[in-house]
Structure formats: C-alpha cells, structure tokens
Amino acid sequence: MAEASSQPRPTSINTGNERQLAALDLGSNSFHLLVAQDNNGRIHVIDKIREMVRLAEGLGSSNVLSDEVAERALDCLRRFSQRLKGLHSADIRVVGTNTLRRARNADSFLEQAEKILGVKVEIISGREEARLIYLGVSHALEDDFDRRLVIDIGGGSTEIILGRQFEAEVMESLHIGCVGMTQRHFADGKLRATAFRKAINAAKLEMEPLVSSYTRGGWDTAIGASGTILAIDEILSHMNPDANGITLEGLDMIQQAVIDAKALDKLTLPGLPAERAAVFPGGLAVLRGVFESLGIEHMRPSGGALREGLLYDLIGRDHHRDVRETSVLDLTARYHIDTAHARRVRESAISLLAQVAMAWQLTAPDDKPMLSWAADLHEIGRDIAHSQYHKHGGYLLQHMDLAGFSRLDQQDLASLVRAHRRKFPVDEIAKLSQRIMYLAVLLRISVVLHRNRTANPLPHIDAQAGERHIRLSFPDDWLEQHPLTKLDLDQEAGYLKAIPVTLEVAE
Numbered sequence: 227m228a229e230a231s232s233q234p235r236p237t238s239i240n241t242g243n244e245r246q247l248a249a250l251d252l253g254s255n256s257f258h259l260l261v262a263q264d265n266n267g268r269i270h271v272i273d274k275i276r277e278m279v280r281l282a283e284g285l286g287s288s289n290v291l292s293d294e295v296a297e298r299a300l301d302c303l304r305r306f307s308q309r310l311k312g313l314h315s316a317d318i319r320v321v322g323t324n325t326l327r328r329a330r331n332a333d334s335f336l337e338q339a340e341k342i343l344g345v346k347v348e349i350i351s352g353r354e355e356a357r358l359i360y361l362g363v364s365h366a367l368e369d370d371f372d373r374r375l376v377i378d379i380g381g382g383s384t385e386i387i388l389g390r391q392f393e394a395e396v397m398e399s400l401h402i403g404c405v406g407m408t409q410r411h412f413a414d415g416k417l418r419a420t421a422f423r424k425a426i427n428a429a430k431l432e433m434e435p436l437v438s439s440y441t442r443g444g445w446d447t448a449i450g451a452s453g454t455i456l457a458i459d460e461i462l463s464h465m466n467p468d469a470n471g472i473t474l475e476g477l478d479m480i481q482q483a484v485i486d487a488k489a490l491d492k493l494t495l496p497g498l499p500a501e502r503a504a505v506f507p508g509g510l511a512v513l514r515g516v517f518e519s520l521g522i523e524h525m526r527p528s529g530g531a532l533r534e535g536l537l538y539d540l541i542g543r544d545h546h547r548d549v550r551e552t553s554v555l556d557l558t559a560r561y562h563i564d565t566a567h568a569r570r571v572r573e574s575a576i577s578l579l580a581q582v583a584m585a586w587q588l589t590a591p592d593d594k595p596m597l598s599w600a601a602d603l604h605e606i607g608r609d610i611a612h613s614q615y616h617k618h619g620g621y622l623l624q625h626m627d628l629a630g631f632s633r634l635d636q637q638d639l640a641s642l643v644r645a646h647r648r649k650f651p652v653d654e655i656a657k658l659s660q661r662i663m664y665l666a667v668l669l670r671i672s673v674v675l676h677r678n679r680t681a682n683p684l685p686h687i688d689a690q691a692g693e694r695h696i697r698l699s700f701p702d703d704w705l706e707q708h709p710l711t712k713l714d715l716d717q718e719a720g721y722l723k724a725i726p727v728t729l730e731v732a733e
Contacts, residue, residue, distance in 0.1 A: 246313055250343070253380055255279070256278050289329060323355055346634075352398075354629060362538065373443070376450075383401060408508030417484055417507060429514070430519050432515075448523075453502060458476075539630070568603075574684060579665075585691040586691050616646055667729075677710075697730040
C-alpha cells in the first residue's frame with residue numbers, strides 16, 4: 227500500500243520561491259518518492275509516498291528481472307507519475323540502486339520507466355549511493371564536528387560510510403540486504419536460531435575485508451538509516467520504553483522474539499509494519515553482523531537517507547556546489563593534467579557548442595558541463611602512457627568511482643575522452659548516442675585547433691551546423707599562415723566520415 231502525507235497537491239508548475247523538487251528512489255525493497263520545497267538551500271518536505279515493491283524478489287540466479295515483478299514496479303511508477311505532474315524535469319531525480327545495477331535486462335525496464343515518468347532514470351554505483359545516503363543523513367543531524375559512522379541496510383545492499391559534517395571520507399557498498407539475506411537463509415519460512423547464526427556469519431564474512439579500515443580511526447557517533455533500522459528502533463521503543471537507540475542487547479531481544487515466532491507468516495512484533503515482516507529477519511541479521519564486526523555499542527536512527535541526499539545534491543548543483551565538478555578537479559590534480567592547455571581546449575569547445583547547440587539539439591542542462599569535463603580530462607591517460615593515451619583515459623573514467631556521476635553519465639564521459647582523437651573505434655560507434663557523437667566532434671575539433679599547445683589565442687571561428695554536418699570558417703589568410711592546422715583539419719574530416727559527420731573547412 228502507498229503511504230502518502232495529507233499535504234495538498236500542487237496545482238501549478240514551480241514558480242519563484244515556491245520551487246518544488248522531487249527525488250524517487252527505486253530501491254530493491256521499496257520505491258520512495260519525496261517531494262520537497264527548496265527554502266534557501268534547506269528542504270521542507272511536502273509529500274512522502276512509499277510502496278513496498280520488492281524488486282529484488284524478481285531477480286533470479288541469472289540476474290534477469292522477471293516480467294511479473296517488473297510490471298509490479300511499473301504499476302507503482304504509473305501511480306507515482308501522477309504526483310510528479312507539474313514539476314519541471316530538471317527538478318526531479320530518479321535513481322536505481324542494487325537490483326537495477328545487477329539486472330541484465332535493466333535497459334528494457336528503464337526504457338519503460340522513463341516513458342512513464344517523463345524523466346531520465348539514473349543507475350548509480352554502490353559508492354555513489356553511499357555518498358548520497360551520507361549527505362541525506364548529515365543534513366538531518368545537527369551540524370557538529372563528530373566523526374560519523376553511517377549504516378544503511380536496503381533490500382539488496384548495505385552501505386557503510388565514515389565521514390565528518392557533510393563530507394563522506396570512506397564509503398563501501400556490500401552485496402547484502404534484507405531481501406537477499408531473507409531469501410538465502412529463511413527461504414523455507416522457518417525462523418530458526420541456526421539460520422540466524424548462519425545469516426549473521428554471512429554478513430560478518432562480507433564485512434571482514436572492511437573492518438580494519440573502518441575501525442582504525444574510530445568514530446564518535448553511529449547512525450542508522452532506512453527501513454530496516456528504523457523498524458528495529460521502533461520495535462525496541464515498544465519492547466522497552468526506556469530504550470534510547472539500538473544496542474547489541476536490544477538486537478538480541480528482537481532476535482529472540484523473531485525466533486519465538488517460529489515462522490515468517492506468524493511474525494508480528496509491536497512496531498513492525500506488516501509489509502516489512504517478510505524481509506525483516508534478513509535485515510536484522512545484517513545489522514547484527516555489522517554490530518559484531520565493527521564493535522558498535524550504540525546506534526541512533528536518522529530519518530534522512532538516499533532520497534534526502536538526492537535533493538540536497540540537486541540543490542547543490544543549482545547553487546554551484548556540484549560534486550561532479552569537485553570530482554573532475556580532483557582528477558586533474560591526481561593525474562597531473564596540464565590545466566592551462568585543458569582550459570584552452572574547453573573554451574574553444576564551449577564556443578563551438580554555443581554556435582551549433584540549436585542545430586544539433588545540444589540544449590540539455592548537462593550538455594555544456596559534460597563537454598567541459600571531457601575537455602578538462604581529455605589527457606588524463608597521459609599519466610599512464612603517451613601512446614594510445616585516449617584509450618587509457620577512457621578506460622580509467624569508465625571503471626573508477628566518480629562521486630556525483632550516474633553510471634550513464636560516467637560512461638558518456640569515458641566515451642568522449644576515448645573518442646577525442648585518432649580513429650573512432652568501429653565496435654563502439656554503434657554505442658554512441660547522437661548527443662555524445664556530436665559532443666565528441668566538438669571536442670575533437672577543439673583538440674586539433676590547440677595541437678601546438680601554445681598560449682596564443684585563436685581567432686573567432688564561425689561554426690554552422692546541419693544534420694551530421696559542420697562547417698568552419700576562419701578569418702582571411704589565417705589557415706594559410708597555419709598550414710599544419712589546415713592539414714590536421716583535413717585529416718580530422720577523414721576520421722569523422724566513420725560516424726559519419728561531414729566536416730567542411732571554408733577556404
């Protein structure tokens with residue numbers, strides 16, 4: 227069943243100071259929709275809607291999402307889409323997590339989901355999910371300098387984060403969650419002490435490689451987020467009105483009560499929502515394993531989680547605190563990129579973009595930033611080796627963790643860097659969207675124009691574009707005075723035929 231607040235529904239699109247934002251978390255257990263108002267960088271919640279979809283139940287051993295569960299999820303999105311009407315697509319973020327990361331047929335589901343919602347669905351990595359969870363939790367707490375350990379147990383994964391204030395320092399995402407753990411250890415519906423111990427040990431086995439890095443510096447406060455942990459805290463408050471947070475003793479008490487129920491279909495605990503009972507034993511075992519592994523003595527719950535983090539991340543982008551920009555700046559330093567040269571390439575690329583944006587339909591909010599970041603990082607592979615450095619750069623950007631980037635955005639960035647010079651790889655041309663293909667053309671031309679790497683400014687270059695065609699015009703005699711640039715552009719015109727895009731240089 228959907229749980230919605232009684233707040234009135236907006237009757238018009240966002241205007242002025244009444245801007246509304248929405249975050250939709252397509253989790254492995256539940257889908258959560260949060261609608262809030264942006265009040266000068268702080269969110270005021272207007273609406274919360276949650277449905278228990280149990281997406282992870284439809285993921286078989288072959289990692290193919292079943293048609294039945296996919297349709298159940300799409301039905302949920304059809305209902306949620308009504309609440310999103312009237313909001314600008316730029317004010318909505320929709321993300322998929324563990325189950326959609328794993329599903330081999332996720333593309334088919336995402337295509338239908340995006341058609342229903344009218345916005346892009348981002349599949350985020352486990353560490354990006356952890357960063358956003360930490361951001362949401364931190365904004366729900368008082369602003370102090372405590373070092374925080376944040377635990378979030380979802381349907382298909384568990385995120386563990388160490389950080390201070392609003393900055394996550396250590397982030398991990400484990401492939402254990404309440405749905406998967408329940409399916410693996412309580413599949414027969416029996417609640418036995420032996421099954422609990424096996425489940426707890428399985429969680430501890432997943433935790434083992436992380437223990438030293440998380441316990442080395444310690445933490446001041448342990449905080450739990452999301453459904454499983456909030457349910458455990460609620461159950462404890464009913465069992466012991468004097469309880470103040472979650473302790474190992476409290477987990478023991480709940481575990482014994484669950485075992486006493488003997489069967490999942492008979493599991494009823496005070497404070498446990500009926501729809502959560504079916505996956506609660508697995509989530510309880512995961513938290514117990516995390517407590518034992520890290521030696522946690524006390525944990526307090528937080529109402530903030532992934533969806534709140536999404537909204538604050540969205541607000542940050544609008545207030546020029548885009549974490550993606552920070553990620554790119556960090557990479558330029560780490561990989562010793564020539565920032566002066568990269569800046570010149572970026573400026574030329576953006577100048578070309580401004581002239582062809584309408585003709586090539588490069589007017590989406592992320593088109594200019596994506597081209598800028600690709601220009602900033604186009605030589606990242608040089609730190610590996612000069613030979614084939616565009617290939618090294620593409621590989622690095624495809625496989626590293628990049629805070630703030632969805633999987634698709636990261637793949638687009640990697641593709642631009644991979645395709646910024648030399649021949650287009652024939653096996654990858656078919657994978658390039660028209661948008662990325664056109665952005666790659668602009669980046670390639672800019673790289674060619676700055677091949678001599680001097681600080682001398684370029685003249686104004688007029689660019690006119692049509693479908694799969696771009697024409698460059700230079701001031702009189704400029705190309706005659708720069709014959710190597712003319713040869714480079716002629717060569718580039720040959721490379722672009724593979725896409726195919728026609729590059730014409732006016733004499």
